[in-house]
Amino acid sequence: MxxxxxxxxxxxxxxxxxxxxxxxxxxxxxxxxxxxxxxxxxxxxxxxxxxxxxxxxxxxxxxxxxxxxxxxxxxxxxxxxxxxxMHHNSTSSSNTxxxxxxxxxxxxxxxxxxxGELPSTLKNLSISGCTNLESVSEKMSPNSTALEYLRLERYPNLKSRQRCLDSLRELLINDCGGLECFPERGLSIPNLEYLEIKRCENLKSLTHQMRNLKSLRSLIISQCPGLESFPEEGLASNLKSLLIVGCMNLKTPISEWGLDTLTSLSQLTIRNMFPNMVSFPDEECLLPISLTSLTINGMESLASLALGNLISLRSLDISYCPNLRPLGLLPATLAQLDICGCPTIEERYLKEGGEYWSNVAHIPLISKRS
CATH class of the missing domain: 3.80.10 (Leucine-rich repeat, LRR (right-handed beta-alpha superhelix))
Incomplete structure (x- = not known):
């Protein structure tokens, strides 16, 4: 009905x-x-x-x-x-x-x-826009849980995620101003495949021992201005997709992200980051040759790229890098090139008869966005 x-x-x-x-x-x-x-x-x-x-x-x-x-x-x-x-541990409880x-x-x-505890049968939990709701406490999580999807959004009282959630596959934490850090011992979520953290302005660091998240395939960190560092041990080793956006106060340089050790990484997006970076990657930063898609956006000081070693790269998107001049040697595998807000590149590379048109003429799909 x-x-x-x-x-x-x-x-x-x-x-x-x-x-x-x-x-x-x-x-x-x-x-x-x-x-x-x-x-x-x-x-x-x-x-x-x-x-x-x-x-x-x-x-x-x-x-x-x-x-x-x-x-x-x-x-x-x-x-x-x-x-x-809720469930209760009491044997006299008739709750089913x-x-x-x-x-x-x-x-x-x-x-x-x-x-009491949340039902052990719970697979999907989403809490959004409950501005006065207390934080989900450790005692509310059942010892044996089927929880696979957890979304916490516009939930200012959220403090930390502490309980081991063995079955969790997707974790989304967005607009949670009360979240400042993850547990000292790290997150024990062995089956986590997708982690998204957006607009958590007071978050200062990611979870320790992220490399222990062996199942993690996709990581999105966006608009977290308080984030200052990445885990010293590096990122999850089996990542396939990494998107970092608008974390302008991140002090850990790209060279210390350990990207070259991420041998499964195929998609990398870096947007509105590192305003003083001049070259990418620099001499101390190596990108994994497994990359098939690379997006670089809003790096205002970026002047040069060096991507010739990316022998698997199929898609390259460069946006709002106004000082970018030479593209350098591009991989022969490149099938799609998107350019926007890079006036020198647009003039020299994307016009037939342009100075470097021959360097990109072999690419099947070239797009100049307005």
Whole structure:
């Protein structure tokens, strides 16, 4: 059953919902104040409540034991989550919640979780825009968890991720101003494949022992102005994709990133970084020959490139490097060249008859973006 855009709907009959209801979706029912008290007697598998600003709580604090997915968004008056959401270690507890997906978004009045542990069956957890919600504590994470996807966004009270999450594959932490560091002992997430950290302005350093993240394939670090250093031990050894954007105070030079040791790295993006760098790579920085895609953007002092050793490079994107003059020897494997905001390069290389047109004429796809 789906009910959408019924702004005058405030409540449901005392008789509740149809007894065999499996899926209930309520969208933009702005006047909704309560659910029927026996809603948890239905065999609900999916419950979605979106844009109900006057809903304050769940009746009886319980959830249907059949519920797999709970999505709550833009319920600004919601003060509490149902007690039945959490598991308790007590043998007398009758809680059999088997929730797999929990999404909570823009619930500004929500300030705490119920006591207990998150369900061990939980696979996907997303918390976004809950500005007063307490940090997810270590005691709330079950010892045996199925959690594979964790997204924490616009969550200022987040302090640190500490618990071992053996099954986690994707971790996204965005707009979390309270995050300053990762645990001293590092992150113990052996199966993590994707890590994204964006706009965490107070983050000063990445997790120690990142090289222990053997399964990590993709790393994105963007707009973290407080970030000053990379781990001394280097980055995750099996990375395939690395994107670093707008970390203007990063003091660790590229030569100390250990890029040459990342033998699986195929995509590298560096954007709005190192305003004083003149040449890339420099004599102390070697790029892995496994690179197939390279993007360089917003390096205002960059004057020269040296990419001849990248024997696998297929795509090169250079943007807003106004002082860049010679491209140097380009790999014969290059199939795509994109140029934007590099006036000297555009004049000398991209015009037929230009001084260095013959150096790039063999590339099948050349694009000059405006």
């Amino acid at each position: 789906r009910i959408s855009f019924c702004p005058k709907l405030e409540s449901f009959p005392d008789s509740g919902f149809p007894p065999m209801l499996r899926r209930l979706e309520l969208f933009s029912c702005g006047g909704l104040k309560s659910l029927p008290h026996n809603y948890n007697s239905c065999p609900l598998a999916v419950l979605t409540i979106q844009c109900s600003p006057f809903l304050k709580c769940f009746p009886n604090g319980e959830l249907p034991t059949t519920l797999k997915k709970l999505h709550i968004g833009d319920c600004q008056s919601l003060e509490s989550l149902p007690e039945g959401l 919640c088997c929730l797999e997906d929990l999404y909570i978004q823009n619930c500004s009045s929500l300030n705490s979780f119920p006591t």
